[in-house]
Amino acid sequence: MTSEKTLKQFNLRITKIRIAVLDALSASPAALSYSVLQDALSAFDRTTLYRTLLTLTDHGLIHKAYEENGESYYARCFGCTGQDHHHEHLHLKCSSCGGVECLEISEELKLNLAQLPFEEINISAKGPCSSCAIQGG
Amino acid sequence: MTSEKTLKQFNLRITKIRIAVLDALSASPAALSYSVLQDALSAFDRTTLYRTLLTLTDHGLIHKAYEENGESYYARCFGCTGQDHHHEHLHLKCSSCGGVECLEISEELKLNLAQLPFEEINISAKGPCSSCAIQGG
DNA sequence: CTGTTTATGCAACATTGTTGCATTTTTAGT
DNA sequence: ACTAAAAATGCAACAATGTTGCATAAACAG
Numbered sequence: 001m002t003s004e005k006t007l008k009q010f011n012l013r014i015t016k017i018r019i020a021v022l023d024a025l026s027a028s029p030a031a032l033s034y035s036v037l038q039d040a041l042s043a044f045d046r047t048t049l050y051r052t053l054l055t056l057t058d059h060g061l062i063h064k065a066y067e068e069n070g071e072s073y074y075a076r077c078f079g080c081t082g083q084d085h086h087h088e089h090l091h092l093k094c095s096s097c098g099g100v101e102c103l104e105i106s107e108e109l110k111l112n113l114a115q116l117p118f119e120e121i122n123i124s125a126k127g128p129c130s131s132c133a134i135q136g137g
Numbered sequence: 138m139t140s141e142k143t144l145k146q147f148n149l150r151i152t153k154i155r156i157a158v159l160d161a162l163s164a165s166p167a168a169l170s171y172s173v174l175q176d177a178l179s180a181f182d183r184t185t186l187y188r189t190l191l192t193l194t195d196h197g198l199i200h201k202a203y204e205e206n207g208e209s210y211y212a213r214c215f216g217c218t219g220q221d222h223h224h225e226h227l228h229l230k231c232s233s234c235g236g237v238e239c240l241e242i243s244e245e246l247k248l249n250l251a252q253l254p255f256e257e258i259n260i261s262a263k264g265p266c267s268s269c270a271i272q273g274g
Numbered sequence: 275c276t277g278t279t280t281a282t283g284c285a286a287c288a289t290t291g292t293t294g295c296a297t298t299t300t301t302a303g304t
Numbered sequence: 305a306c307t308a309a310a311a312a313t314g315c316a317a318c319a320a321t322g323t324t325g326c327a328t329a330a331a332c333a334g
Contacts, residue, residue, distance in 0.1 A: 013300055015312065034290070045314045050291065052312090067204040070290065070321065095256060112246050118264035119232060127255035150331055152281065171321070182283045187322060189281090207290065207321065 010059050017044045017052050022061065022076070030100040031065035031073035031091070065100075066091055066124060073100065091122070094129035101129045147196050154181045154189050159198065159213070167237040168202035168210035168228070202237075203228055203261060210237065228259070231266035238266045 003022035007014050020041050025032060038049055053074060056062040065075045092101040105113075105123070113121050140159035144151050157178050162169060175186055190211060193199040202212045229238040242250075242260070250258050 013311065015300075017313085046290090047292085047315080048313055055312090067207070070204070070207055070209075072207075072290085090253075092255065106249075109249050112243075112249055116227075116262065118229065118262035120263040122261045124259050124261075125253065125255035126257040150280065152331075154282085183321090184284080184323085185282055192281090209321085 006061060010061060012055065012059060012061075015052075017041060017048055018056065020044075021049070021052050021056060025062055025074060025076040028075075030102060031075040033068075033071045033073050035071060037074070066122070068093070075102075091124040092129055093124065093126050094132055095126050096128050096132035099129055143198060147198060149192065149196060149198075152189075154178060154185055155193065157181075158186070158189050158193060162199055162211060162213040165212075167239060168212040170205075170208045170210050172208060174211070203259070205230070212239075228261045229266055230261065230263050231269055232263050233265050233269035236266055 001009075003019045003026065004014050006022060007018055012018065021037065024037060024040055034049075034053070037053075038046060041049055053062070053072075057064060057074075060077055062074050063077050065073045067073070090103045090105050092103050093099075094101065113123075138146075140156045140163065141151050143159060144155055149155065158174065161174060161177055171186075171190070174190075175183065178186060190199070190209075194201060194211075197214055199211050200214050202210045204210065227240045227242050229240050230236075231238065250260075
């Protein structure tokens with residue numbers, strides 16, 4: 001699914017920055033921070049990027065995965081609606097390289113979490129990410 | 138344990154703002170945001186509050202529980218060292234009143250999480266908090 | 275009580291995020 | 305392809321969080 005088609009599907013106007021943001025987030029396995037997006041999309045105005053992120057979030061194409069050090073991190077949504085976000089993975093913040101990895105969680109843990117009476121559950125962890133664990137020994 | 142004694146125990150100088158911050162966080166079951174702390178401690182300079190929060194965090198007396206809407210929320214630490222934080226509870230952000238509640242998690246879930254090879258794990262959830270659930274029916 | 279160490283307050287600054295408004299772009303209808 | 309309406313963009317201004325340097329004030333060891 002191209003970003004243009006995704007926008008059309010959600011009845012959103014097709015603009016350059018929206019395509020660029022969706023492309024960037026689709027290409028990245030991890031969530032991207034606002035400042036990284038801004039650097040990558042420096043051709044566009046700061047305000048426009050903020051409003052683009054808001055629009056895409058409101059319509060459920062992306063979501064704010066988490067905040068860290070006063071910065072928001074965004075990721076593509078797959079199988080979410082604007083109201084209801086189901087991200088049954090774990091955000092692993094690497095204690096070595098600082099990168100963020102999205103990991104699948106075990107079926108057992110999913111079942112455990114599903115029993116909790118909450119609308120939305122997020123798990124984050126700190127530890128060595130897959131690439132740093134290999135290099136570090 | 139009074140806040141003064143806690144500071145002495147950690148070899149930190151006893152100052153008014155440190156006592157005030159520890160008192161405020163000790164009295165609150167939920168984490169407090171920077172702005173709430175600032176309002177409560179308006180007699181002190183903004184910068185001093187920031188540095189106090191940093192110092193207390195670095196020495197493991199408090200921790201940054203989470204961030205939301207560009208604001209950090211702080212809570213007292215019990216049984217943590219500066220390096221290693223063990224908060225085996227769940228932060229429940231109430232979808233009704235917006236307050237944050239710290240909930241204990243089941244032993245089963247604790248065991249599940251303990252098997253994961255990570256240094257630190259945090260769980261957050263959205264849903265009605267205990268008081269709103271009662272009132273809401 | 276005195277000297278040293280450390281914390282505080284102040285000013286200035288960087289960054290994230292928001293709002294209002296004029297201009298441009300997108301899109302639907304012809 | 306052209307036009308008009310609707311919406312998105314860029315710009316300026318602003319508010320808030322968080323940081324840094326430095327002079328002054330407070331804490332503590334002796």
